[in-house]
Amino acid sequence: MSSQSPNPPVVATQQDQQTPKDSSSPTRADIPVGTDSADSGSSSTSASLYVGELDPMVTEAMLFEMFNSIGPVASIRVCRDAVTRRSLGYAYVNFHNVLDGERALENLNYSLIKGKPCRMMWSQRDPSLRKTGSGNIFIKNLDVTIDNKALHDTFSAFGNILSCKIATDEGGYSKGYGFVHYETEEAAENAIKHVDGMLLNDKKVFVGRHIARKERLAQMDGSRAKFTNVYVKNLGLETTDEEFHSLFSKYGPVTSALVSRDDTGASKGFGFVNFENPDDALNAVNALNETEHNGKILYVGRAQKKSEREEELRKQHEQAKMEKLAKYQGVNLYVKNLDDDLTDEKLSQEFSVYGVVTSAKIMRDDKGISKGFGFVCFSSPDEATKAVTEMNGKMIGSKPIYVALAQRKEARRSQLEAQMNQRSQMRMQQMGAMPGVPDYMAGAPMYYPPPSGFRPVFPPGGMVPGPRWAPQPRPGQPMPGYGGHPNSYPMQQRPPRMLLEMDNGELLNLLEDKASLDRKIDEAMNVLKAHLADESK
Structure with missing residues (x-):
């Protein structure tokens, strides 16, 4: 779902607020080392740390337990996807003072959290400083056994390191190159002078200036002019x-x-x-x-490099696809909820009363069985528009069909995500207006440590009170989801997860799979019937 956008990684303290650069892709779970920089503690009043390379299961509470051992923590935020609420693999930790942040960097950097070494750096609030290439070097031909910590230990001898990272593939394995960003330009020059051409783990490494992607592409375009x-x-x-x-x-x-x-x-x-x-x-x-x-x-x-040939072929394929889409824009219709025995000829016949049908095809699996949907293409947009107006909801065979202008899968998914995101935001705003609703339910989650000496107080019997708007159970009867645990029900009456408890990603899948949605609704209705039957006894 490429259109998803993670929440802005806001780190708030009681004194101030800080908004680092937003992530633009759900798959992008890190601040890119090699293009971004960060302040050192000596040159900044910020006490905010970026913590990356986190396991998706790491929570704010886990990080608080780890960092509070260094000094009082003001707030912690694990950045999550706006739609799925899954962790993006990085977080921001705010201390009350810079000295505690410096101690955390010194003592906790590359510590194991759920079996993965974290990577820490100062959070940089000034984007102009992050984007500068000053002090940034590139190292390649690295042995695959060299990790972030080993790279940091090797290059820290030449100056204060702001960030350091080995590039890895999807499986977490080294790609054989990495980046080191120094606090000063002099430190970077010193590292290049002493390490370039040296052996690291018996491999001769190259160390040079890091060149931003935009500059590399410009240089590549210039080299293409002469060959x-x-x-x-x-x-x-x-x-x-x-x-x-x-x-x-x-x-x-x-x-x-x-x-x-x-x-x-x-x-x-x-x-x-x-x-x-x-x-x-x-x-x-x-x-x-x-x-x-x-x-x-x-x-x-x-003669081209393999990467250049692949990029050129990709562009040609994309251009051909866009030309095809433009050709059929406004005249190609998507039709679903079709009877299994409906034929292409019958489908064409049903739509031909509205204009000239150039093609009509029902999509089928490898065995020739209908998938329940197909496409009808007209010779003009006016004919297609009239067909959508007249045919949507019309009975063909035993079912009312659904008709709409055909869209690319990416466009449909993007539209569904936008709708779900809008509904989610509206629900959060409504919950935020309710008295007594906690912060993590009303908006972006933020972990604030409890005040010193805080102890929760529970009513007699150990029953944790539910929300005050929740319905109260009758005496001796468990309440689904609130007063009683689902496992307290007999096996055949245990409630499945209702639609409101599902995350947006699962809901999107249900919208695209009618059979799964029908099954989920049937499960919910069966639970409701069983509950009503119990109340009538």
Whole structure:
């Protein structure tokens, strides 16, 4: 669900509030080291720490127990997705004073929390300082056994480190490169001077300036304008290296020209030519591309890296998909709730009264069984609009069908998420207006430590009082969800989770799966009937 957006990671204290940079993707669970920076304790009055690399099950209470051993904690916030409420893997911890924050950095950085070493840094409230590349270095060809702590220990000898991270894949394994951000430019220069080209765990590492992605892309675009390496495919299998070299050398000095071959020496039908002069390479491409050689039409172009080819293919695929969508925009209809025995011809016939149907297809599985939905395409938007108005809710066979303009899956999901998010926000606002509703139910969750000496007081019998708007049970009868535990019911009467108790992600799945939604409603109705039957006794 790419459209989901996590809550702004706000860290509030009694004295002030701080709003770091928002996360823009649910999958993005970290402040990117290598582009962001953070204040050191000596140069900032902020007592807020960023704590990353957290297990999704880590809660505010766990972090409070850990950090309160250092000094009094003002507040703690685990940042969560706005829709699913799942942890994004990082948190903000506010101390009452900077010295406690410094001690936490010194003593707790890379400590294990639920089996994972956390990564801490000062939270930077000034975005202009985060975005500067000053003091930022890039290290590659790292041994995969080197983790964040080992990298930190290695490079801390050259100056105060603000942040340090090894890049990892989805499984948490090192990609062989990382970033270190120093407090000063001098420390970064010193690290590059002493570590670049040295052996770390028997591997020679490269250490250099970190270049922002935007600058790297600009440099790449500039390099594409001039090139010397040329890729040639659709070569005749009988083409020799000498013939291949002779074909291109007429356009300028060639440093190498080789036909790619397999282990047996047979040609693979493609090869590479490298020129001394970029202008000669460009002339060769312009002259030989799509020309005939040994009975075949050659492709001649600039040699690309695999990542560049994949990106170019992706763009071509996306462009073709968008052109197809634009072609059918406003004329393609989505139809669901269809009878299993309905045919494509019958579907086309039902809609043809509203205009010229160019195609009508019911979607089926591998066995040819109808999935209960399909698409109808008209020749003009006016015809499609009329069909939507007239056909939506009409009985075809034994069911009333649903008809709407066809949308991409991403657009439908985004629209559903926006609706669910809006309803969730409205519900939170309504709950916030209720007296006695705690903060974590009314809005973004925030953990505030209890006052010193606080002890909860419970009524006699150990019964924890429920919300004052909750219905009260009759004497001797448990109340579902409040006074009685679900396990106190007989097995056949235990209530399933009602719709209001489900998170938004599960609700979205139910909206797209009618069978699951019907089952959930049936379960709820059975529980209600059983409860009413008990009351009537």
